[in-house]
Amino acid sequence: MTCKMGTSMWQSKGHVVRSAIKAATAVVCVMLAACAAPTKERVVSKSHWAFAPVQETQPPSVKHTTWPRNPIDAFILSKLEANGLKPAAPAEKRALLRRATYDLTGLPPTPAEADAFVADTAPDAFAKAVDRLLDSPRYGERWGRYWLDVARYSDTKGYVYAREERFWVHAHTYRDWVIRALNDDLPYDRFLLLQLAADQAAPKDLNAQAAMGFLTVGRRFLGVTHDIIDDRIDAVTRGMLGLTVSCARCHNHKYDPIPTADYYSLYGVFHNSVEKMISLEPAPARTETHSAFEKEYLAKAKTFADTFATRRDETSARARGRAGDYLAAQLNLSGFPEEGFDQILTDKDLIPAFVRRWRDFISQRERGHDPVFGLWHHLRRVPAGEVERAAAAYLSQSNSATQKPNLLVRAAFITPPKDMAEVAARYGRLFAEVEAQWRDVLDAARKKGNPLPTGLASPDVEEIRRILYTPDSPCVVPDTGIANNESFFTTDQIEALWKLQGEVDRVLIRTPGATPHALVLHDGPAEPQPRVFLRGKPASKGDEAPRQFLSALAGPQRKPFSQGSGRLELAHAIASADNPLTARVAVNRIWRHHFGAGLVRTPSDLGTRAEPPSHPELLDWLARGFVTGGWSQKKLHRLIMNSAAYQQSGTENPAALAMDPENRLLATFPRQRMDYEALRDSMLFVAGELDEQRGGRPVGMHTAPFSTRRSIYGLVDRQFVPGVLRVFDFANPDMHCPQRSATTVPQQSLFLLNSPFVAARARALAARVERDSPGNVESRVRALYSAIYLREPTAQQLAAGMEFLAAPDSNLQPVAKTVPPEWQYGYGEVNATTGRVTGFKALPYFSGEAWQGSAVYPDDKLGWAKLTGTSGHPGNILAHAAVRRWVAPADVAVSITGTVKHEAQPGDGIRAFIISSGQGVLGQWKLHHTQAEAAVAKVELRKGDTLDFVVDIGGTLSHDDFQWTPSIQTLAPLAAQIWNARADFGGPPTATQPWLRPLEAYAHVLLLANEFAFVD
């Protein structure tokens, strides 16, 4: 009976029967333990709790038996009681609903939802609310973002030099898969399994393939394999196992039982996995846009594929022709760097990647007596002076059954070589001869029109030929994608190939209707066992490290992986009920987001250096239940949220604070500050503006006009993380983020005070309450409180609000500056014959900072043409010179001062003119990376005459920015009057009044207050 009930908490929707718990907490727990299946014994490092199997713990007995609502509470309460503390009173209902709604959806409840919840007095009112929230698609958008921090998600690759496209193709298909998986409550073990090996765990499920974005959306590290793999190992082990395995890249882990060999065991798994771009739709819908897309895509893909194949063939042929040189290079391996971009390589150079491929190829033939390379290895082992003697001896002995050199090798060394250089040269000649022979055979067949042979007749010759031609030949560029095999090409070819690949990528990235794609991993061709890199340096190889799971977790019976790369086996070892870390890490992460801190406060490090869990028995109880309950994250949320511990108020408890200042014992509910996403999304939500379109391509969020989509759909560009994300502690997308920092810096407040985004939300809020509460100031204050804080204002707050709204509008005081009518901002052309400006037209658009062609800059028609108070840029052609015009208000004599300046060094500079409509050119300058005084001592003008300050592109359009702030001053006899381009500059007089109106300013303040930013 009781046993069943214990399990039901995990299996039902979590409406825990309180009375039963009350009656029999202790009994339940004993039975729960008895009920569980016996665990497999495993011998692991038991000295550290987290490596020991998850214990079967029982909720302890407590004194205050009426408080617990479920077993979680027994664990919490027992510790409180042991410390002489009491839990806090239950939270007030509105606060509780607000807490739950933020926790599960990252958004506040609506006032109507809050009212309904307050009105619902049923005992399961809160449980129903939790169910409703868990069913909301907003749940996946909130918790998906947490997982994206773990997965170091970004839509871009990081620094890519100028080679490849800097955006990932459709990284968002991974983001959307995560959101969907969470909304569907995909069992967590399956969730992990698919992210590591969907290609093998669910090969037929196309959508699931996107899950492997977890591995592929990391930084590109300029294509350096070792670093890409290191990043993958790090994200997998810290993210899924709470283990810092990357520490073992260079040395055995200092604290945890992770030898370097384990790191390279995982390294081998990922090294043997190659990237592949796949379409997530089997047969794309035949819409018109689609077929246009398909046509373009297929054409570009074909160009790339053809070129790539040609380059591979050419490159392999060239490598074949230089087999002797590559063998000679083996004698000087230190002269060839490991992967990296440190040299520009041409087709005259030996390619280091081939040198390494030869190295690996030969070293695989080190054991036994390889017919071709046995001699090579033998001679490599003897001292330099003894090569000659050793070669003779080897060949004279080599008639034994075990040692039968290839006949060609034997023939090549019939006279003993003097040294290794000669050995390499003779092997080289040998390969060259076989290569020539094979070509002759092919040519002969072609001439006769015979079918091409597939090999040579003599087994000894064929053995050599195969070394040059089979797919695993050291002369052949492996048939993997460019991301995996680029290092075999010359620098120019790599650039050209990436350019073509970039064009393919960009069709996918930019075409709105493009079929969704995903970058996935597949197992590559079989590879030799990985070897340890001594001190992390790829050039110094240590012992072999078979592809296998971590020794600390796999125990002494560990067996090397046997299927392909071993990635699926690795995935199973991680997503396993027997893995002591996986479930603990998962429940600890979920706990952390509900309570602000994990039971272990280092969510990605449960190693020996982590502080012990605050409630170890609870952690294990949750982890076991999580696994036996089918790895359901939603059940875990239900369980946690239906506990009394979760439903406590955040009331201050001085006794508890004194004893437990960090609130590890949870004597009160820890208040949480909203993260960036919750704050931004909530502002949109309370203003009634949140666009809940789900999924799809990433959206730019940080420039006007501002997107109103949820933050999770914002573009994450790891190369240019916007300032606002940085100051709000957004997860650094360059690496796995265990938990975000929580800093308070003034730049956050500057954003809230001054950013147009926040002001726009205040305006929308004000408009909303004005619409709903016409005319009545008091009802507007109340409406704002209800929308933003879900409550009535206190009498004082109401009074303060009404007082604020009644006071004179302090934002009205400055009168928007109007541009003196003498100035005009336009474009035109200098007519060389007449020395006048022709075709003058006003620049049509004011951006707030500059006059230009349109909101889009550069504009389609007027290009780069632009004028600010102090600077500008000519349009792209001579007819679109930038013209700052001054119209004389009366008959007047003026002087002109100013400096015209062109700073850039590239390009050919600009031409600048001062032109009077009456007198023509008053001054002209050709400027390139220089400046000139543009002064005119005196010019007489009639009313309506114009003075034009003109800049055109000169010869060509390139780096034509200029600075010029002319000043015009009237000369005696009139009193001096000054027109200064900078001081007078401004937008059109009809521009919208930018200042916040009082109600908007008031709404703005309410959005800034702590009550909005914190969740009790």
Next chain:
Amino acid sequence: MNLPLWTDTMNDSGRKPHPVTAPSRREFLTRCGMGMGAVGLAGLLNAAPSANPLTPRAPHYFGRAKRVIHFFLNGGPSQVDTFDPKPALATYAGKPLPFANLRTERKTGAAFPTPFKFAQHGASGLPISDIFPKLSAHADELAVIRSMHAEVPNHEPSLMLMNCGDSVQSRPSVGSWVTYGLGAENQNLPGFIVLCPGGFPIRDSDNWTAGFLPGAFQGTMVDSQHTDLDKLIENIRSRHATPGGQQRQLELLRRLNADHQRARATDDRLEARIQSFELAYRMQMEAADAFDITREPAHIRAMYGEGVHARQTLIARRLVERGARFVQLWHGAGQPWDNHDNIEGAHRKLARDLDQPVAALLADLKQRGMLESTLIIFGGEFGRTPTVELKNDGQSRLGRDHNHYGFSVWLAGGGVKGGMAYGATDEFGFKAEENPVSVHDLHATILHLLGFDHERFTYRYAGRDFRLTDVSGRVVKEIIA
């Protein structure tokens, strides 16, 4: 988290021992031994976020330097054309060096003597090439390290190494570490500011990333070609409220927050957020002031000269004067000093950009009594070959390829001995041979001058205590006054 150990470092006498009381200092050192990150800042950020992470803090021990201005000559300036004279190149002009050219990114050929003239300057007789005539007048302030070396001859990893101490992994930049260690002396300004005219250098903001440190320590990048404050610092001015209107808003905000705080008095985070609005309000004025060089007297502006480098150097002085901790000035977008071709014309022009402003800065800081507490660093990510770079057809490009084997960086002020050269490259300036100084050594030295033991200055991340200097680094004591 224990606040007393962050002590106020506003006192900038540069002479007195640091005013840290004995117990708190001892406590601090104990904690640092564990790694500051483990107990110090991690606590600060998580347990009691009431403290602004930029609150000023004391280092491990007294440091002569309180702040840093770093001129980054991105692209790689040539040592043999600037601070490392090599007469032997003239002897070998047009001929191959007596040893094989070291492997660099591209192919290089014969010895390529400098087209510039070196002369000895100051009482010390420190040789400087004639492309820095005004800077030469300050030779007695400079400690030139002629034996710097990096790891590879490519910009990207070398930029990462010089700026972040690791050529591959994303690690916090020097400026982030320094700001993390010392906080900012002025809460109304960002602590770590990066000035770069015209856009980003290559590797973009990776060069000033906070890495695994909190975002607050990331460099704030300012495109110094702008003169408009709004473009210089994001959200620094309101476009929707007047100063008066904003004050009224903040007044109401204070009342609302006080109401809210009453029943939540022990939560420091609420107070921290309240304070951050006050700081933000003041930052609006302070930043406007700091970036407005028109407030400088004419003779000071004239001293720095014209152009964007003069402007950004003067801004740097105004920033450090107002308490910014680390200011990095880049030469410009891309890699201006990367002179594979025509090094004579290009280096001359680039040096002219910097010569007057840097000389003026040294003089200006000195006259303000700030030079001894301000560390100036001047150098690029690597140097250039003493041999001429070749085109594919073997013709000379009259320029030099990248060279990580040996290059020069100079330091001045902040406790550095002036008028000296340390270490040496070989006869031709290709490779550091005498007393080689690695980038980690340089970082160790910078941290030491600021009062940090680089081996104990750590941050716990991903199971390890990370250091700026990784597992190496030697303080170059010989250049310390």
